[in-house]
Amino acid sequence: MNKSTLALAVAVGVxxxxxxxxxxxxxxxxxxxxRNFYINTDNxxxxxxxxxxxxxxxxxxxxxxxxxxxxxxxxxxxxxxLGVRLDSGGGTNGATAATRTNAGSYGGTxxxxxxxxxxxxxxxxxxLTAKAKISQTELKLxxxxxxxxxxxxxDGRLLPQTWQGGQIxxxxxxxxxxxxxxxxxVKGRNSSNNEQLSISGANGRTAAGRDSNKFIYAGGDYxxxxxxxxxxxxxxxxxFYKQHFLGLVHNWAIGPGVLKSDLRYFNxxxxxxxxxxxxxxxxxxxxxxxxxxxxxxxxxxxLFLYTVAGHTFGGGYQVSNGxxxxxxxxxxxxxxxxxxxxxxxxxxxxxxxxxxxGRYSYDFAKxxxxxxxxxxxxxxxxxxxxxxxxxxxxxxxxxxxxxVPEGPFKNVGLMWKNATWRTDLPSTxxxxxxxxxVSYSIPLL
Numbered sequence: 001m002n003k004s005t006l007a008l009a010v011a012v013g014v015x016x017x018x019x020x021x022x023x024x025x026x027x028x029x030x031x032x033x034x035r036n037f038y039i040n041t042d043n044x045x046x047x048x049x050x051x052x053x054x055x056x057x058x059x060x061x062x063x064x065x066x067x068x069x070x071x072x073x074x075x076x077x078x079x080x081x082l083g084v085r086l087d088s089g090g091g092t093n094g095a096t097a098a099t100r101t102n103a104g105s106y107g108g109t110x111x112x113x114x115x116x117x118x119x120x121x122x123x124x125x126x127x128l129t130a131k132a133k134i135s136q137t138e139l140k141l142x143x144x145x146x147x148x149x150x151x152x153x154x155d156g157r158l159l160p161q162t163w164q165g166g167q168i169x170x171x172x173x174x175x176x177x178x179x180x181x182x183x184x185x186v187k188g189r190n191s192s193n194n195e196q197l198s199i200s201g202a203n204g205r206t207a208a209g210r211d212s213n214k215f216i217y218a219g220g221d222y223x224x225x226x227x228x229x230x231x232x233x234x235x236x237x238x239x240f241y242k243q244h245f246l247g248l249v250h251n252w253a254i255g256p257g258v259l260k261s262d263l264r265y266f267n268x269x270x271x272x273x274x275x276x277x278x279x280x281x282x283x284x285x286x287x288x289x290x291x292x293x294x295x296x297x298x299x300x301x302x303l304f305l306y307t308v309a310g311h312t313f314g315g316g317y318q319v320s321n322g323x324x325x326x327x328x329x330x331x332x333x334x335x336x337x338x339x340x341x342x343x344x345x346x347x348x349x350x351x352x353x354x355x356x357x358g359r360y361s362y363d364f365a366k367x368x369x370x371x372x373x374x375x376x377x378x379x380x381x382x383x384x385x386x387x388x389x390x391x392x393x394x395x396x397x398x399x400x401x402x403x404v405p406e407g408p409f410k411n412v413g414l415m416w417k418n419a420t421w422r423t424d425l426p427s428t429x430x431x432x433x434x435x436x437x438v439s440y441s442i443p444l445l
Contacts, residue, residue: 027066088119106333150235257308284324310366352385
């Protein structure tokens with residue numbers, strides 16, 4: 001039993017003794033989230049399957065307790081996840097079968113897979129989180145879903161990603177929020193199991209694949225004024241990388257609208273074995289024909305959005321300097337990072353890459369259609385460093401969403417997400433992708 005599991009068991013025992021206390025029950029909430037998710041990916045050119053397709057029904061049951069009374073309040077949260085396969089496209093789920101020398105893929109596009117690569121009929125998991133609060137400081141231990149610049153929870157498929165560890169959040173100082181924690185394992189969005197942590201290049205499931213059970217992070221947000229927020233965060237995946245993040249977000253009322261400026265900087269360097277052991281290396285370009293090495297990346301970006309009368313116009317630019325690609329927690333089973341270029345298909349953070357983007361969205365409530373929104377984003381990255389010279393990629397994402405505002409189907413959500421990605425990178429297949437999502441949340445408490 002690891003340290004986090006033992007501590008969680010002790011905390012749950014303490015909470016159970018006080019579960020009848022006022023506040024614990026009265027302030028509790030429970031919801032059942034339903035998500036019907038279909039995805040179809042068309043892989044262009046190249047060898048292999050041209051189509052990956054899966055369809056499933058997801059159930060996300062959450063219980064969030066209040067706190068027991070006293071100087072220190074105790075509580076417990078729970079998240080139960082169940083995914084039921086409706087169709088895996090007749091074998092086009094995107095998974096690879098296990099062999100003697102390769103453990104196969106982590107799973108298909110949506111569902112875990114058997115050793116032969118076929119999708120399972122269903123998958124599930126249960127996560128518990130013990131919590132304690134004193135004044136404006138809260139400690140959580142167990143299942144977490146952090147969304148911070150150095151660690152981002154992915155919720156882009158049927159069921160969300162979850163992490164195992166501990167986190168403390170404090171708001172004792174006015175206008176300053178401090179966060180710190182340690183993560184030991186992660187459950188992917190297409191898995192029922194907790195895995196250790198890794199990055200691109202070292203995340204293979206062969207004997208040469210390497211991982212870590214320790215990611216520590218800390219940082220904070222400070223509201224300099226009501227419209228200006230400064231951020232600093234630090235993350236360290238033991239034996240892989242150390243990362244510093246600086247951010248500045250400003251909202252400026254200009255005429256009838258508001259201009260939002262979002263500036264970000266990441267400095268990422270090697271840690272431990274990543275600096276000398278090839279099994280821990282990450283992807284990038286290191287000269288000659290070398291495409292794996294130690295983490296070495298600086299990433300700068302700026303995104304500017306102007307919102308007026310339901311319209312949002314935006315543009316941004318990002319530069320990825322250094323020998324390596326931008327590193328983040330990545331098991332190879334789908335993940336998210338805190339860049340302005342984390343899109344439906346690609347991330348646009350390769351070694352040397354320069355990316356500009358333009359975006360537009362509209363809220364149709366302004367013309368009498370509340371609940372209807374639409375948006376489009378276009379990105380183009382060039383100067384990608386490879387042994388065969390510089391290369392380019394581009395992506396266009398289009399999203400239409402509708403949430404029923406009233407009537408018997410109130411709060412039912414419908415969404416269509418369409419993406420096109422093209423590249424001239426060697427041995428890389430361009431893609432088209434469609435996602436159809438129907439969602440609904442039922443309050444139980």
